[in-house]
Amino acid sequence: MANVIRNTLTTAELAALALSLAHLGTGPQSVTARRGLRHAFQHLDLNDDVTATTLTTLTTPLPTDVARRARVIANAITARLVLQIQYRDATGRMTTRNVEPVTFMAHRDHWYLVGWCRMRSGIRAFRLDRVAAVEPTDLPARPHLPERYLPFQRRAAA
Structure with missing residues (x-):
């Protein structure tokens, strides 16, 4: 039944x-x-x-290594802790960034960490498959409302 x-x-x-x-x-x-x-x-x-x-x-499972990093990020979102990530951009350049994680999102073929990048002083979306390493810090992250920071949103015509 x-x-x-x-x-x-x-x-x-x-x-x-x-x-x-x-x-x-x-x-x-x-x-x-x-x-x-x-x-x-x-x-x-x-x-x-x-x-x-x-x-x-x-609805597709993440690869094991990406899923492991996603769990670390999810825990930091819940605990409101700053993350230190090693991120490879689209050109292959690796940077280390401190990020205040806000939320996850999926858009088209990829999952993204949406967060406030302290290096760029702005909201950024980091493709999870390009995050090479992630480590939580002991630094508290400021609270951010996810609805205000989601890229790729359809905007109403002005």
Whole structure:
């Protein structure tokens, strides 16, 4: 006997569930859990190519090494601690940055850490697969509202 619960989840709730599933890897419940997440997305317009691609990213397990770093980042978000990351940009240049983590997001084919970069004095999105190393510090991070810092958002026409 199956029980069905119909509720609308917020974007932040869906992203948190998706990240949890990404951590789940290929465990025994992962297929069922990802199927459940796909059902949660049924109200979205999947005719939009960006949304469809992002949904695939949200429901695909992260590689083991990336998932391990994502767990460290998630713990720092919860504890509101600054992270020190080794980040390789699109050109291959490696930098060390202190980042106040705000949230995770998926966009198209990639997961991102969204955070306040102390080196650049601004909000940045760091592709998780380009984060070579991550280490929490003992420095407290300022609280940031994720809704104010999400890149790739569709903006209303002025």
